[in-house]
Amino acid sequence: MARIAVVTGASSGVGAEFVRQLAAGAGGPLDEIWAIARRKDRLEELAAECAVDVRPIAADLTKAESLAEISQLLEEEHPQVQWLVNSAGFGKFGDAREVSPDEMADMVRLNCLAVVEMCYRTLPHMIAGSRIVNLASVASFIPQPGLVAYSATKRFVLDFTQGIDYELGQVGIHACALCPKFMRTEFLDNPGEQSDVDHLTKIGFEDKSHAVASAIRAAVLGKSLCISSPDMRLAYVATKLLPYRLAIAAENLILSLRPA
Numbered sequence: 001m002a003r004i005a006v007v008t009g010a011s012s013g014v015g016a017e018f019v020r021q022l023a024a025g026a027g028g029p030l031d032e033i034w035a036i037a038r039r040k041d042r043l044e045e046l047a048a049e050c051a052v053d054v055r056p057i058a059a060d061l062t063k064a065e066s067l068a069e070i071s072q073l074l075e076e077e078h079p080q081v082q083w084l085v086n087s088a089g090f091g092k093f094g095d096a097r098e099v100s101p102d103e104m105a106d107m108v109r110l111n112c113l114a115v116v117e118m119c120y121r122t123l124p125h126m127i128a129g130s131r132i133v134n135l136a137s138v139a140s141f142i143p144q145p146g147l148v149a150y151s152a153t154k155r156f157v158l159d160f161t162q163g164i165d166y167e168l169g170q171v172g173i174h175a176c177a178l179c180p181k182f183m184r185t186e187f188l189d190n191p192g193e194q195s196d197v198d199h200l201t202k203i204g205f206e207d208k209s210h211a212v213a214s215a216i217r218a219a220v221l222g223k224s225l226c227i228s229s230p231d232m233r234l235a236y237v238a239t240k241l242l243p244y245r246l247a248i249a250a251e252n253l254i255l256s257l258r259p260a
C-alpha cells in the first residue's frame with residue numbers, strides 16, 4: 001500500500017514548502033505526494049524539483065465536485081495517508097462595509113469547509129501515526145478588526161484541529177494547527193484594503209521554511225498547536241488572559257507605536 005502525503009495549496013507559499021520538506025523526508029518515508037491546487041502548471045514545476053513522486057491534482061476546493069473527485073481517487077487507490085496538510089486558503093482585508101460578500105463566502109468555503117471535508121474524507125485512509133496539519137494563523141487568537149471574517153475562519157480551524165486531535169489521539173492520529181504570523185508568499189499579492197494591510201502587518205513577518213519545519217516537528221511529536229514565532233507564543237498567552245476588547249485595544253496600541 002502506497003504511503004502518501006496529501007497537501008492542499010501546494011502551488012505556492014506554505015503548501016509548496018510543505019511538499020518540498022516532506023519530499024526531502026522531514027516527516028518520514030513517503031512513496032508519493034498528492035499536490036492539490038487550481039494551477040496545475042505550478043504543481044508540475046514543483047513535482048519536477050522533488051525527489052519523491054509528486055502527483056499534481058488540479059482542483060478548486062470551493063467546489064463540492066472537486067472534493068468528491070478526491071474522495072473517489074482515495075477509494076479507487078486505497079493509499080495509506082501518512083500526512084494531510086491543509087494549506088489552501090486566502091484572506092481579504094477591509095472592514096465589514098468594504099468586503100465583497102461573495103468573496104467572503106468563498107473564503108469560508110475554502111478556509112473552513114474544505115479543511116473539514118479533506119480531514120473527514122482522508123481519515124478512513126489514515127492509520128496510527130498519521131498526521132494532519134491545518135493552517136490556522138496568529139489571527140485566530142482574537143478577532144482582528146480589518147480582517148474579521150478571515151480571523152474567524154482561522155479561529156474555526158484552530159478549534160476544529162484541537163478538537164479532532166483530542167478525538168483521534170485515542171487511535172494514534174494527531175492533528176496540529178500551525179499559527180504563523182505573516183510570511184512573504186502570494187497571500188498578500190491581492191489583499192484588499194491596503195490601510196488595514198499596512199496596520200496589521202506591523203506585527204512582523206516570519207520565514208515560511210522555519211514555520212513549516214516547526215509544524216512538521218510539532219506534528220511528529222503529537223502536538224495540537226504550533227506557534228512558530230516566539231513573540232507570538234507570548235501574545236497567545238496574553239490573549240488567553242485578557243477580555244477580547246482589552247486584547248484588541250492592546251494590540252492596536254502596540255501596532256500604532258511601531259514604525260510603518
Ligand SMILES: NC(=O)c1ccc[n+]([C@@H]2O[C@H](COP(=O)([O-])OP(=O)(O)OC[C@H]3O[C@@H](n4cnc5c(N)ncnc54)[C@H](OP(=O)(O)O)[C@@H]3O)[C@@H](O)[C@H]2O)c1
Pocket residue numbers: 008009010011012013014015036037038039040042059060061062086087088089090091110135136137138179180181182183184185186187188
Ligand atoms: N502568508 C501569510 O502571511 C499567512 C499567515 C498566516 C497563515 N497563512 C495561511 O497559510 C495558508 C497558505 O497561505 P500562503 O501564505 O501559502 O498563501 P499563497 O501563497 O497565496 O498560497 C495559497 C494556496 O492556496 C491555493 N488556493 C487558493 N484558492 C484555492 C481554491 N479555491 N482551491 C484550491 N486551492 C486554492 C493556491 O493555489 P491556486 O491559486 O493554484 O489554486 C495556493 O497554492 C493559508 O491558509 C493562509 O491563510 C498565511
